[in-house]
Amino acid sequence: MRVADLHADVICKMLEHPGSKWGSADSAERFDVTPDRLQQGGIELQVFPIFLPDTIPGDPESLFRAAELFWSEILTVKGMKLIRRAGDIELALQEGKIAALLSLEGVEGLRGNMWALRLLYRLGLRLLGPTWNHANWACDGALEPRGAGFTKAGRQLVTECESLGILIDVSHLSDRGFWDLAECAGRPFFASHSNARSIKDHPRNLTDAQIQAIISAQGIIGLTFVPWFVIAPEPATIDDVLRHVEHVCALGGAEHIAFGSDFDGISRHVQGLEHPGKYPDLAEALLRRYPEQLVKGFLGETAIRFLTKNLPN
Ligand SMILES: [Zn+2]
Numbered sequence: 001m002r003v004a005d006l007h008a009d010v011i012c013k014m015l016e017h018p019g020s021k022w023g024s025a026d027s028a029e030r031f032d033v034t035p036d037r038l039q040q041g042g043i044e045l046q047v048f049p050i051f052l053p054d055t056i057p058g059d060p061e062s063l064f065r066a067a068e069l070f071w072s073e074i075l076t077v078k079g080m081k082l083i084r085r086a087g088d089i090e091l092a093l094q095e096g097k098i099a100a101l102l103s104l105e106g107v108e109g110l111r112g113n114m115w116a117l118r119l120l121y122r123l124g125l126r127l128l129g130p131t132w133n134h135a136n137w138a139c140d141g142a143l144e145p146r147g148a149g150f151t152k153a154g155r156q157l158v159t160e161c162e163s164l165g166i167l168i169d170v171s172h173l174s175d176r177g178f179w180d181l182a183e184c185a186g187r188p189f190f191a192s193h194s195n196a197r198s199i200k201d202h203p204r205n206l207t208d209a210q211i212q213a214i215i216s217a218q219g220i221i222g223l224t225f226v227p228w229f230v231i232a233p234e235p236a237t238i239d240d241v242l243r244h245v246e247h248v249c250a251l252g253g254a255e256h257i258a259f260g261s262d263f264d265g266i267s268r269h270v271q272g273l274e275h276p277g278k279y280p281d282l283a284e285a286l287l288r289r290y291p292e293q294l295v296k297g298f299l300g301e302t303a304i305r306f307l308t309k310n311l312p313n
Pocket residue numbers: 105172193265
């Protein structure tokens with residue numbers, strides 16, 4: 001079954017551990033996501049966000065160093081194919097390659113420079129979450145106590161992204177930021193790695209109204225395997241993840257469900273979902289509850305359709 005994963009922090013881990021080789025034989029010791037596990041899990045599309053950890057200066061130079069790692073350490077691995085245009089996805093699938101997309105999580109490092117955004121676009125950037133959890137020059141993040149929305153510069157960023165063909169990811173936005181985006185967005189937007197707040201109350205999860213707004217905007221919701229966004233107390237199991245699937249379905253979102261694991265960005269895992277090689281187990285659990293056609297959608301086809309429809313030609 002085709003699997004698409006909208007968020008895994010391989011680049012961040014490489015930034016935290018300079019010199020670590022993602023494609024090397026021992027990469028499973030450091031990374032959740034490895035080329036072998038992507039194959040094992042049947043992943044056909046993987047999003048690789050740039051997220052700058054605290055230890056690295058938040059400036060354009062760091063962003064370009066991170067983009068360079070994407071090119072030199074990920075795209076050089078046999079079987080990976082960079083996705084820049086909508087049609088590249090179908091080509092990758094036909095060639096039996098893994099479609100690799102570059103995204104940005106938090107725009108701190110741009111420091112408001114649209115030239116840096118445009119240059120990252122030329123390097124393949126196609127998805128962008130304006131914030132991580134804190135406030136920055138564009139917007140407030142989900143854990144910022146002030147809870148403000150977009151700044152004027154942040155709205156200009158959204159406009160620039162939309163004109164370039166970069167899709168906006170709402171996963172880390174504050175609630176106010178989410179609604180500002182919903183109001184000003186001219187294009188479909190999506191959540192790369194968030195769950196349903198009605199099932200697990202956490203500011204990183206989406207309220208029912210937000211889920212419905214994403215559905216109305218023809219967007220998608222990448223449900224995530226971050227255990228503390230799935231259930232409390234932990235441990236979280238695959239069945240607990242399915243409760244979020246069920247909830248989004250109940251809100252009329254069955255055609256809008258995808259997954260964004262957050263592998264390599266988390267210190268604990270859902271039991272049975274420790275790395276992408278475990279996706280077949282999730283598929284099996286889904287198939288026990290849902291028709292095959294729907295499960296195919298959840299696991300990959302919905303995300304692939306969304307990206308094929310909304311990436312630039
Ligand atoms: Zn994140």
